[in-house]
Amino acid sequence: MTATTPTSNLLAAPLDVPSAIAQRRAIKSFKPDAIAPDLLKRLIELTVAAPSSWNLQDWRIILVQDSSQKAALAEAAWNQEQISQAPVTFVFAADATAWQKDRTPVFEQALQNEAWTPQSVEYFKSQVPQFQTALGDKNREYAIKDAMIAATHLMLAAESLGLSTCPMNGWLEDKVKEVIGATDDPNLAIALLVPVGYAEESRPNPGRLPFHYNVFVDRVSNPYTG
Ligand SMILES: Cc1cc2nc3c(=O)[nH]c(=O)nc-3n(C[C@H](O)[C@H](O)[C@H](O)COP(=O)(O)O)c2cc1C
Numbered sequence: 001m002t003a004t005t006p007t008s009n010l011l012a013a014p015l016d017v018p019s020a021i022a023q024r025r026a027i028k029s030f031k032p033d034a035i036a037p038d039l040l041k042r043l044i045e046l047t048v049a050a051p052s053s054w055n056l057q058d059w060r061i062i063l064v065q066d067s068s069q070k071a072a073l074a075e076a077a078w079n080q081e082q083i084s085q086a087p088v089t090f091v092f093a094a095d096a097t098a099w100q101k102d103r104t105p106v107f108e109q110a111l112q113n114e115a116w117t118p119q120s121v122e123y124f125k126s127q128v129p130q131f132q133t134a135l136g137d138k139n140r141e142y143a144i145k146d147a148m149i150a151a152t153h154l155m156l157a158a159e160s161l162g163l164s165t166c167p168m169n170g171w172l173e174d175k176v177k178e179v180i181g182a183t184d185d186p187n188l189a190i191a192l193l194v195p196v197g198y199a200e201e202s203r204p205n206p207g208r209l210p211f212h213y214n215v216f217v218d219r220v221s222n223p224y225t226g
Pocket of ligand 1: 027205
């Protein structure tokens, strides 16, 4: 199959959030069709609109688009074909040391938007290092949480805008890091791979457990029954 010329569908009415949640499936087979640049940019904007701890935005998102890069990434993921088929795979990495880096653009925007006062900016500047230092080994886990929320934003935004995705945890971290050129960075963890593109298949909903399996009220001994 040959790829078609990318045309944006940004003008089409996006699906509302509940519909996007209900309709989304983990798609294993993609058309080779490219994603129009303005649509890809919109997806990125909606992805990085995700919340994060202390607004650290400590995800590092690598868009793997080049065909030889995609082939190498697919190989790092046990040759799962979604990655070689989809026009782009978002690699969600997490930087456990992001809190040590310059965040001036965030402070400027928060002040300009009157989201934070100058006092709260000073508070964050002093509290974040204390909090993150106390986390110790959990810095990695906390950064991965933020990256996973951003990945969820991507999956729902993509569905809403007519695209499909597949969340993927089946890969070897060292090999993925090799592909994205991060072998030398021990503080960069890989959270999730998400191929994005136009579905070649429609998949039925595999279903969810009844609430009483995994939803509780007040205590884990008290199942929620609806
Ligand atoms: C963290 C995570 C990792 C996953 N890893 C893979 C994967 O490596 N390969 C794959 O084909 N699907 C993967 N899936 C997709 C799940 O199998 C799928 O989400 C689940 O069966 C429910 O189907 P649905 O997403 O269509 O509702 C993963 C899903 C999640 C949330």
